[in-house]
Amino acid sequence: MRARLALLRALAAALVLALASPAFAVLPDERLADPALEARARALSQDLRCMVCQNQSIDDSDASLARDLRLLVRERLKAGDSDSQVLAYLVDRYGEFVLLTPRLSRQTVLLWAAPATFLVLGGLYILFALRRRRQVAPAPPEPLTDEEKARLDAILKS
Missing domain, CATH: 1.10.8.640 (Cytochrome C biogenesis protein)
Structure with a gap:
């Protein structure tokens, strides 16, 4: 076997x-x-x-x-x-x-320009997404009022 x-x-x-x-x-x-x-x-x-x-x-x-x-x-x-x-x-x-590598002509310009165009568009998308993320940063929380502090102390003591 x-x-x-x-x-x-x-x-x-x-x-x-x-x-x-x-x-x-x-x-x-x-x-x-x-x-x-x-x-x-x-x-x-x-x-x-x-x-x-x-x-x-x-x-x-x-x-x-x-x-x-x-x-x-x-x-x-x-x-x-x-x-x-x-x-x-x-x-x-x-x-x-x-031809395995097409010549640059009027008919093939889109074929040759597409990779660079997609690379630039992708970079711009990432750039704008990062800017938007920075602009929408959450505001810091407001400090507690004296009344809220007193209630919190009472809760923590019990």
């Missing part, structure tokens, strides 16, 4: 380790022979969104569309396109959504 339990634990640990290992999406047959072009292709691939996974770059994704995009990037680089020409080609073909 203990041997089976130990075997199951070892299998579970091996499964966890296998699943926790990083995925290497770029296959050896995709790599370019020129190391400089391959480095450019990898840099571009890390900034492009996988249209299937949507929160992964095409460099990290195992989806077939990501593979096609990696190959397309490499083809464009081999054809002599600059990095900006490759990005422009992909944006024209797939839209601005293909």
Whole structure:
């Protein structure tokens, strides 16, 4: 019984380790022979969104569309396109959504300004809440009258 339990634990640990290992999406047959072009292709691939996974770059994704995009990037680089020409080609073909980091433009200004706006609004809310709390501080209690002091002394004596 203990041997089976130990075997199951070892299998579970091996499964966890296998699943926790990083995925290497770029296959050896995709790599370019020129190391400089391959480095450019990898840099571009890390900034492009996988249209299937949507929160992964095409460099990290195992989806077939990501593979096609990696190959397309490499083809464009081999054809002599600059990095900006490759990005422009992909944006024209797939839209601005293909970029993991959107460009600052009229359409994306709200996206870029939202974090700073929320941070400023949150700071102002805290500032006004603290000021309001200071202004509403309770007044000190009024001192007891002679009559109240006499009644209190009588209560305490009894």
